[in-house]
Amino acid sequence: xxxxxxxxxxxxxxxxxxxxxxxxxxxxxxxxxxxxxxxxxxxxxxxxxxxxxxxxxxxxxxxxxxxxxxxxxxxxxxxxxxxxxxxxxxxxxxxxxxxxxxxxxxxxxxxxxxxxxxxxxxxxxxxxxxxxxxxxxxxxxxxxxxxxxxxxxxxxxxxxxxxxxxxxxxxxxxxxxxxxxxxxxxxxxxxxxxxxxxxxxxxxxxxxxxxxxxxxxxxxxxxxxxxxx
Amino acid sequence: xxxxxxxxxxxxxxxxxxxxxxxxxxxxxxxxxxxxxxxxxxxxxxxxxxxxxxxxxxxxxxxxxxxxxxxxxxxxxxxxxxxxxxxxxxxxxxxxxxxxxxxxxxxxxxxxxxxxxxxxxxxxxxxxxxxxxxxxxxxxxxxxxxxxxxxxxxxxxxxxxxxxxxxxxxxxxxxxxxxxxxxxxxxxxxxxxxxxxxxxxxxxxxxxxxxxxxxxxxxxxxxxxxxxx
DNA sequence: AATGGTATTCTTGTATACAAAAAGTTTGAC
DNA sequence: GTCAAACTTTTTGTATACAAGAATACCATT
Numbered sequence: 001x002x003x004x005x006x007x008x009x010x011x012x013x014x015x016x017x018x019x020x021x022x023x024x025x026x027x028x029x030x031x032x033x034x035x036x037x038x039x040x041x042x043x044x045x046x047x048x049x050x051x052x053x054x055x056x057x058x059x060x061x062x063x064x065x066x067x068x069x070x071x072x073x074x075x076x077x078x079x080x081x082x083x084x085x086x087x088x089x090x091x092x093x094x095x096x097x098x099x100x101x102x103x104x105x106x107x108x109x110x111x112x113x114x115x116x117x118x119x120x121x122x123x124x125x126x127x128x129x130x131x132x133x134x135x136x137x138x139x140x141x142x143x144x145x146x147x148x149x150x151x152x153x154x155x156x157x158x159x160x161x162x163x164x165x166x167x168x169x170x171x172x173x174x175x176x177x178x179x180x181x182x183x184x185x186x187x188x189x190x191x192x193x194x195x196x197x198x199x200x201x202x203x204x205x206x207x208x209x210x211x212x213x214x215x216x217x218x219x220x221x222x223x224x225x226x227x228x229x
Numbered sequence: 230x231x232x233x234x235x236x237x238x239x240x241x242x243x244x245x246x247x248x249x250x251x252x253x254x255x256x257x258x259x260x261x262x263x264x265x266x267x268x269x270x271x272x273x274x275x276x277x278x279x280x281x282x283x284x285x286x287x288x289x290x291x292x293x294x295x296x297x298x299x300x301x302x303x304x305x306x307x308x309x310x311x312x313x314x315x316x317x318x319x320x321x322x323x324x325x326x327x328x329x330x331x332x333x334x335x336x337x338x339x340x341x342x343x344x345x346x347x348x349x350x351x352x353x354x355x356x357x358x359x360x361x362x363x364x365x366x367x368x369x370x371x372x373x374x375x376x377x378x379x380x381x382x383x384x385x386x387x388x389x390x391x392x393x394x395x396x397x398x399x400x401x402x403x404x405x406x407x408x409x410x411x412x413x414x415x416x417x418x419x420x421x422x423x424x425x426x427x428x429x430x431x432x433x434x435x436x437x438x439x440x441x442x443x444x445x446x447x448x449x450x451x452x453x454x455x456x457x458x
Numbered sequence: 459a460a461t462g463g464t465a466t467t468c469t470t471g472t473a474t475a476c477a478a479a480a481a482g483t484t485t486g487a488c
Numbered sequence: 489g490t491c492a493a494a495c496t497t498t499t500t501g502t503a504t505a506c507a508a509g510a511a512t513a514c515c516a517t518t
Binding site: 142 | 306
């Protein structure tokens with residue numbers, strides 16, 4: 001499907017970074033990675049460019065490519081934007097969602113609940129992802145949906161952290177139900193507010209996330225020093 | 230400041246595309262551009278990657294790089310997202326804006342009015358840009374501000390179109406005043422709503438924009454055909 | 459031992475070379 | 489005259505070569 005090596009490499013690196021295989025500030029060695037993927041430096045550098053564009057790595061001129069996990073304050077900022085994007089998606093979706101997509105949302109909420117009750121946290125994670133992507137689609141604004149997916153992916157490592165927090169799953173399920181109902185009844189304000197709160201990092205969740213963040217291996221290495229002149 | 234040729238090329242191409250020098254669907258010839266910029270294909274291809282990441286060009290595998298001006302429906306979608314982003318910026322800014330930034334907003338509103346009354350449309354355009362960037366900054370969320378700036382830039386060619394519409398400047402000025410007042414008084418809902426309406430494409434503005442779009446040279450060429458298989 | 463300067467090694471950025479795919483052209487059959 | 493198949497040209501994607509900047513090691517001096 002994708003005949004370009006650069007795209008394969010990007011995808012592989014993206015997965016490695018997003019799953020936390022690399023710590024923050026770690027340098028991506030062109031030569032070693034080229035050998036590892038059996039390609040030359042050229043497609044590798046193209047992959048670096050793409051990763052830099054989506055914010056996963058930072059390209060320091062004449063220094064190299066460094067994995068860039070957001071620091072805690074930046075992560076909070078990103079969640080704030082994510083919450084607002086989802087809120088907008090929800091508001092629009094309540095007015096625009098098609099019966100087909102609404103049916104898919106319904107099915108996904110049920111699948112989520114099933115996974116939760118079965119204690120299948122991987123399944124829950126997957127269905128939860130699906131739920132949110134459907135909300136983006138339901139907004140009826142393809143550009144908005146694409147932007148939301150982009151940020152969603154970028155927050156993936158942190159969302160995994162958050163999932164570990166006890167009791168989160170049950171509350172999350174209830175919120176999914178609420179959102180579904182709001183979409184079914186065309187209740188824009190409720191869909192908007194519920195989705196915002198669903199995603200927002202506030203109250204006790206803030207502390208949970210902070211604790212997880214500190215424990216995570218995402219910030220093991222110091223970021224490279226940006227030289228002046 | 231930027232010793233990388235690839236970055237220079239990207240910036241140059243970005244300006245050329247954004248100012249409408251290339252029509253939609255136009256192919257960017259690696260070899261000719263390389264000669265024109267006196268660089269090899271390598272930095273040029275890096276520039277293409279970056280432009281593709283920000284959505285200004287589309288990279289068709291084995292086909293080349295094509296300038297990608299959004300079609301009308303996509304442009305409307307983008308404006309919808311822009312309106313929501315600015316609305317969020319406004320809501321947050323009303324609560325978080327620092328006295329320093331607020332003072333800058335005030336100065337910019339005045340400069341905007343001065344330019345408008347002097348009939349200096351270039352100056353008005355510049356100050357208007359400044360105004361919106363300040364709103365992004367005032368949100369206190371650097372990530373949000375960066376995202377807003379990114380989309381703002383992407384919409385630049387269309388904003389220029391919009392400016393031609395008669396009477397738009399006077400209404401715009403009044404809205405700036407309203408927004409400033411909302412920030413000064415910490416009135417989040419008003420800041421949010423006014424900014425959304427300020428940016429949103431609706432009512433008569435929709436028709437104005439559509440007319441401008443049809444007249445523009447942005448869609449002169451047909452987009453490249455995406456081959457299957 | 460610590461510091462500063464210099465030489466060496468590594469790494470990045472760019473140019474070029476080459477292979478493979480797409481586009482374009484010519485030729486031939488009907 | 490039209491269509492299609494084979495051939496040619498062009499263009500992209502990747503590998504490699506080379507130049508210049510950054511990092512490192514080494515040595516001299518204090």
